[in-house]
Amino acid sequence: MSxxxxxxxxxxxxxxxxxxxxxxxxxxxxxxxxxxxxxxHFYRANPSGGGHTVAAGLExxxxxxxxxxxxxxxxxxxxxxxxxxxxxxxxxxxxxxLKNLEFSCDVDAVPEGxxxxxxxxxxxxxxHLLMAQFVETALLNLINYPTAIATxxxxxxxxxxxxxxxxxxxxxxxxxxxAFTATRSAYIGGFAGTSNVWAARHLGIPAKDIKGTMAHxxxxxxxxxxxxxxxxxxxxxxxxxxxxxxxxTIEGVRHAIEVGKQLRANGFEMxxxxxxxxxxxxxxxxxxxxxxEADFRKASIVATNDLNEFLIQxxxxxxxMITVWxxxxxxxxxxxxxxxxxxxxxxxxxDWTPKIKLSDQPIKxxxxxxxxxxxxxxxxxxxxxxxxxxxxxxxxxxxxISMKDQTKQMRLPPNAQSHNLLVPVMRGGQPVxxxxxxxxxxxxxxxxxxxxxDSTKRFDNPDEYRVGLEKSLYLxxxxxxxxxxxxxxxxxxxx
Amino acid sequence: MSxxxxxxxxxxxxxxxxxxxxxxxxxxxxxxxxxxxxxxHFYRANPSGGGHTVAAGLExxxxxxxxxxxxxxxxxxxxxxxxxxxxxxxxxxxxxxLKNLEFSCDVDAVPEGxxxxxxxxxxxxxxHLLMAQFVETALLNLINYPTAIATxxxxxxxxxxxxxxxxxxxxxxxxxxxAFTATRSAYIGGFAGTSNVWAARHLGIPAKDIKGTMAHxxxxxxxxxxxxxxxxxxxxxxxxxxxxxxxxTIEGVRHAIEVGKQLRANGFEMxxxxxxxxxxxxxxxxxxxxxxEADFRKASIVATNDLNEFLIQxxxxxxxMITVWxxxxxxxxxxxxxxxxxxxxxxxxxDWTPKIKLSDQPIKxxxxxxxxxxxxxxxxxxxxxxxxxxxxxxxxxxxxISMKDQTKQMRLPPNAQSHNLLVPVMRGGQPVxxxxxxxxxxxxxxxxxxxxxDSTKRFDNPDEYRVGLEKSLYLxxxxxxxxxxxxxxxxxxxx
Numbered sequence: 001m002s003x004x005x006x007x008x009x010x011x012x013x014x015x016x017x018x019x020x021x022x023x024x025x026x027x028x029x030x031x032x033x034x035x036x037x038x039x040x041h042f043y044r045a046n047p048s049g050g051g052h053t054v055a056a057g058l059e060x061x062x063x064x065x066x067x068x069x070x071x072x073x074x075x076x077x078x079x080x081x082x083x084x085x086x087x088x089x090x091x092x093x094x095x096x097x098l099k100n101l102e103f104s105c106d107v108d109a110v111p112e113g114x115x116x117x118x119x120x121x122x123x124x125x126x127x128h129l130l131m132a133q134f135v136e137t138a139l140l141n142l143i144n145y146p147t148a149i150a151t152x153x154x155x156x157x158x159x160x161x162x163x164x165x166x167x168x169x170x171x172x173x174x175x176x177x178x179a180f181t182a183t184r185s186a187y188i189g190g191f192a193g194t195s196n197v198w199a200a201r202h203l204g205i206p207a208k209d210i211k212g213t214m215a216h217x218x219x220x221x222x223x224x225x226x227x228x229x230x231x232x233x234x235x236x237x238x239x240x241x242x243x244x245x246x247x248x249t250i251e252g253v254r255h256a257i258e259v260g261k262q263l264r265a266n267g268f269e270m271x272x273x274x275x276x277x278x279x280x281x282x283x284x285x286x287x288x289x290x291x292x293e294a295d296f297r298k299a300s301i302v303a304t305n306d307l308n309e310f311l312i313q314x315x316x317x318x319x320x321m322i323t324v325w326x327x328x329x330x331x332x333x334x335x336x337x338x339x340x341x342x343x344x345x346x347x348x349x350x351d352w353t354p355k356i357k358l359s360d361q362p363i364k365x366x367x368x369x370x371x372x373x374x375x376x377x378x379x380x381x382x383x384x385x386x387x388x389x390x391x392x393x394x395x396x397x398x399x400x401i402s403m404k405d406q407t408k409q410m411r412l413p414p415n416a417q418s419h420n421l422l423v424p425v426m427r428g429g430q431p432v433x434x435x436x437x438x439x440x441x442x443x444x445x446x447x448x449x450x451x452x453x454d455s456t457k458r459f460d461n462p463d464e465y466r467v468g469l470e471k472s473l474y475l476x477x478x479x480x481x482x483x484x485x486x487x488x489x490x491x492x493x494x495x
Numbered sequence: 496m497s498x499x500x501x502x503x504x505x506x507x508x509x510x511x512x513x514x515x516x517x518x519x520x521x522x523x524x525x526x527x528x529x530x531x532x533x534x535x536h537f538y539r540a541n542p543s544g545g546g547h548t549v550a551a552g553l554e555x556x557x558x559x560x561x562x563x564x565x566x567x568x569x570x571x572x573x574x575x576x577x578x579x580x581x582x583x584x585x586x587x588x589x590x591x592x593l594k595n596l597e598f599s600c601d602v603d604a605v606p607e608g609x610x611x612x613x614x615x616x617x618x619x620x621x622x623h624l625l626m627a628q629f630v631e632t633a634l635l636n637l638i639n640y641p642t643a644i645a646t647x648x649x650x651x652x653x654x655x656x657x658x659x660x661x662x663x664x665x666x667x668x669x670x671x672x673x674a675f676t677a678t679r680s681a682y683i684g685g686f687a688g689t690s691n692v693w694a695a696r697h698l699g700i701p702a703k704d705i706k707g708t709m710a711h712x713x714x715x716x717x718x719x720x721x722x723x724x725x726x727x728x729x730x731x732x733x734x735x736x737x738x739x740x741x742x743x744t745i746e747g748v749r750h751a752i753e754v755g756k757q758l759r760a761n762g763f764e765m766x767x768x769x770x771x772x773x774x775x776x777x778x779x780x781x782x783x784x785x786x787x788e789a790d791f792r793k794a795s796i797v798a799t800n801d802l803n804e805f806l807i808q809x810x811x812x813x814x815x816m817i818t819v820w821x822x823x824x825x826x827x828x829x830x831x832x833x834x835x836x837x838x839x840x841x842x843x844x845x846d847w848t849p850k851i852k853l854s855d856q857p858i859k860x861x862x863x864x865x866x867x868x869x870x871x872x873x874x875x876x877x878x879x880x881x882x883x884x885x886x887x888x889x890x891x892x893x894x895x896i897s898m899k900d901q902t903k904q905m906r907l908p909p910n911a912q913s914h915n916l917l918v919p920v921m922r923g924g925q926p927v928x929x930x931x932x933x934x935x936x937x938x939x940x941x942x943x944x945x946x947x948x949d950s951t952k953r954f955d956n957p958d959e960y961r962v963g964l965e966k967s968l969y970l971x972x973x974x975x976x977x978x979x980x981x982x983x984x985x986x987x988x989x990x
Contacts, residue, residue, distance in 0.1 A: 006671065007503050007504060007505055008502050008503060008504060008671060008672075009502060009503060009504035010502055010693070010697065012671065012693065014692045014693040014696060015665070015671055015674070015691070015692070015693035015694075016665070016691075016692055016693070017663065017665055017666070017690035017691065017692070017707050018690050018692055018705050018706060018707030019690065019707030019708050019709055019710060020707075021692070022707060022708060022709065022727075022731055022734060023709055023710065023712070023713045025730050025731060026709075026713060026726050026727050026730040026731070027716070028730075029726070029729065029730040030726050030729075030730070032716065035716075037716070039712070077696055077702075078692075080702045081692075081702045081703075081705055082702060082703050083731065083733030083734045084733045084734055084764075084766055085733040085763075086703075087733055089731065089733070089734055129716065133710075133712055133713075136666070136710070136712075137665050137666055138671075140665075140666035140667070141665055141666055141667075141668060141670065141671065141674060142670075142671075144666065144667060145667075145668070145669045145670055145673065168512065170510070170511070170512055170632050170635075170636055171512070171631070171632050171635035171636055171639065172635070172636075172639055172640075172830040172832070173636060173640070173669075173830070174640045174668075174669035174670070174673040174676065174677075174827075174830065175636065175637075175640055175669070175670065175672040175673050175675070175676045176501065176503060176507065176510055176633075176636065176637075176672055177503075177670040177671060177672045177673065178640065178669040178670045178672065178673040179510070179636060180670070181669065181670045182669075195512035195513050195514065196510070196511075196512065197509045197510070197511055197512070197513055197516070197573075197576075198505070198507065198509040198510035198511070199510075201509060201572055202505065207572075207575045207576045207577060208577050210513050210576055211513060212512050212513030212514030212515075212516075212517060213514050213517060214514055214517065214518055214521075215514060215518065215628075215631070216836070216837075216852045217518070217534070217628055217631075217836065217837035218518045218521060218522075218628075220837045220840075220850040220851070220852060221522070221527065221530075221532070221624065221837065221840055221850070231521050231524070231525050232517075232521050234524065234525075235520050235521040235523075235524040235525070236517055236520060236521070236578065236584065238578030238579045238580040238582060238584070239517060239578045239579060239584055245854070246852055246853065247853050247979055247980070248853070248980070268580075269579075271579055277854050277855065277856065277859065278854075278855050329829070329830065329832065332669075332829065332830060334824070334827065335667040335668070335669065335824065335827065337667070337824065341711070341712065342711075342712035342715045342716065345715075345716055355715045355716070356715070357711045357715060357741055358741065358742050358743070359740075359772050359773075360772065360773050361772065364772065484742055485742070485743070
């Protein structure tokens with residue numbers, strides 16, 4: 001069963017910031033709507049202070065773009081939006097134009113699970129100016145959050161090493177599809193399973209990876225903990241993982257062992273116990289000793305309680321005897337601060353004009369051109385990524401320059417293996433990309449992370465991976481900045 | 496137009512943690528499924544370190560509960576979920592039982608927009624044990640996140656004082672319905688408008704409150720900023736708010752003034768300008784001076800750029816001349832850490848038995864009983880809230896005791912105005928609650944916050960509002976703790 005559609009019953013075309021529609025009216029009125037344009041989606045800093053990012057969300061984006069059209073009732077609604085004088089904001093002729101519009105752009109994007117670095121485009125949209133602009137809001141929404149969560153999940157899974165991590169985020173996730181997206185991104189990021197039945201079903205996550213056992217309320221519903229465990233074992237002898245901290249953890253472990261022995265006598269094996277409060281390091285060591293002494297050496301010790309990558313790392317450093325990690329609340333993370341910027345424009349019959357956005361903050365100055373990213377790799381891992389304009393031939397080598405420090409330069413290694421990160425996704429608005437399964441995406445992420453060094457993956461002060469601009473692109477950008485800057489605010493302030 | 500349904504095309508019944516279904520099988524197998532139970536949704540600490548919380552999300556919850564049923568294909572899917580031995584986790588007879596089940600519980604809840612404090616129930620579910628347990632996951636999902644956002648929005652709106660705050664969160668929000676929920680909660684929390692067209696439409700937010708003008712890409716699409724502003728003014732003279740920082744803010748303000756004069760000559764008035772980068776305090780003062788000197792005294796200065804309540808407060812303290820605040824990324828906030836706990840149970844023909852969950856952390860010990868909250872109020876504002884068991888008559892007064900410090904006691908003022916916070920929402924699974932409009936919810940929030948003191952609303956070290964347990968409830972809880980504790984982990988550790 002494979003999920004291909006966003007789970008909404010309403011048409012999503014109006015899921016947009018109002019200004020996309022007002023800007024569209026300007027392009028339309030000025031006869032610019034059908035000019036060609038290039039927009040890039042990228043971000044400026046890795047989430048969580050880390051050294052890398054794991055791309056996700058593309059499948060949702062393709063679904064949105066494929067179904068993008070203005071229906072009669074969308075148009076009707078837009079006629080009701082007033083301008084400041086109470087009169088309609090939109091002209092009827094413009095709305096009619098929208099009604100006949102189809103998404104006709106070319107889209108190139110990095111496959112989900114690809115490891116990315118700041119300033120590298122995750123998605124490139126090329127074509128019809130009005131449409132390429134219009135899709136900004138949904139594109140950012142559908143890529144930013146899944147990417148942040150996939151990245152965070154990969155960090156957590158990395159902290160847990162070989163041990164499985166389970167997604168228990170449904171109750172703290174931001175809405176039904178916030179949970180849905182979190183479960184999908186967590187699975188892509190390397191989580192072993194989820195408690196979210198609806199998400200697993202509609203995402204095609206194998207049913208064996210849906211996990212869960214009991215809450216405190218089950219224990220409380222019975223007169224004693226022992227009765228609760230016994231009843232559970234009667235009803236589901238093949239799913240016995242006992243939550244032991246409802247009244248007191250040590251006593252709870254004793255009860256689990258007692259019921260575990262009964263189970264074994266009946267030919268079943270207790271899966272283990274779950275700790276949900278208290279000093280997890282100390283309690284897990286004590287529980288392990290008790291379980292081992294009772295000959296339940298294979299019984300798992302699952303830990304939950306606001307875990308994140310740092311707590312997991314800390315608990316492992318304290319020799320906690322935890323074998324499975326459940327993460328809920330802290331899978332949630334701030335969204336990736338991804339942006340979508342115009343980079344080039346072409347009037348009918350004209351040439352491409354590169355476009356730049358300035359800022360007093362150098363990191364916020366955009367990169368003009370039709371960008372592609374080339375990744376250089378040896379058997380030992382990635383060497384560097386070069387951002388270049390697709391119209392420049394770098395197949396025979398070249399030089400790249402760091403955007404942060406122009407004294408850092410590097411020859412593009414002519415003999416290294418290399419490949420372009422952006423792949424064709426849509427042409428003329430039609431999908432041309434074979435959607436991978438969620439298992440394939442997960443595998444891709446695994447291979448990608450394998451090529452990233454541990455020093456880039458570490459949490460504290462991660463090593464900065466080498467990303468540069470191809471030299472001619474670098475120089476073009478520099479010239480554009482100087483040319484555009486004109487009388488700068490610096491000068492204005494000084495005057 | 497009023498939105499009454501969650502925006503999903505799939506049935507949401509399986510939106511649940513797996514363990515709700517496994518626990519259900521235990522209750523069913525033990526003949527306990529139809530015992531009566533009481534569960535409360537509450538939280539232990541106000542979000543963002545604040546002094547209060549604004550409840551939200553109830554409308555979504557009622558929609559979910561009203562449509563809760565297991566369909567044929569849900570049942571079929573559940574037969575595919577394996578236990579640890581690869582054999583089915585669920586028994587066919589149990590799944591048949593689920594298929595015939597309807598939600599039949601009583602639900603009491605606080606109206607959306609009500610101001611709440613730690614340990615006070617926001618929702619109470621009473622009835623059929625299996626069903627009351629089953630709804631936990633969706634209930635927490637549908638209440639926790641909207642409540643956190645509504646609270647955060649109210650903080651931001653409070654920081655902005657009389658000035659309007661606009662919701663620009665769609666691009667950074669967690670998924671389509673994450674954005675939808677954020678827009679709804681922001682509006683309830685006091686935001687003046689939103690850029691999210693889809694959300695506004697389906698939530699019934701007035702079309703006049705949908706806001707937005709232009710992005711940097713519009714300015715970049717033209718050869719010069721002045722041409723871009725001029726073209727915008729031609730296309731939409733009744734919506735001119737110019738984004739001035741694409742190339743340089745001061746120069747941008749000059750261009751805005753130039754086009755503003757043209758607009759005025761044609762009988763239209765420029766709405767204002769938007770600042771999106773740089774030192775907002777300094778630039779806004781400079782822009783204000785320029786606008787005033789050019790006789791655009793009423794022109795707004797809208798500020799955006801990762802604003803939150805602290806930045807708004809700081810900018811106001813720096814005499815920033817900002818008149819409208821746009822908030823996006825930082826409207827998002829961690830979810831409320833709300834929990835849902837069993838508090839009492841009744842076997843057929845028996846009496847209610849109070850239930851308690853222990854913990855080494857005193858704050859995590861639950862409150863047993865069928866709880867209600869009574870709020871005491873004078874003309875000057877709220878005095879205190881008393882949590883009591885509904886079976887206790889407090890109409891003639893009584894005493895309440897702080898859960899944190901039992902030496903803090905207070906007589907319930909017999910002459911003060913008071914009312915119960917939980918109101919009937921469903922009876923026997925049928926809705927009995929007249930859903931308010933979003934405008935009514937917003938108004939209720941406004942009145943509620945009016946009764947909360949500024950010292951409780953402040954951000955730093957807010958004054959703790961008085962919440963206590965009615966004395967007989969307090970004593971019952973204390974006795975249950977001692978009785979249940981038995982041989983505690985303290986003692987185990989010492990042995």
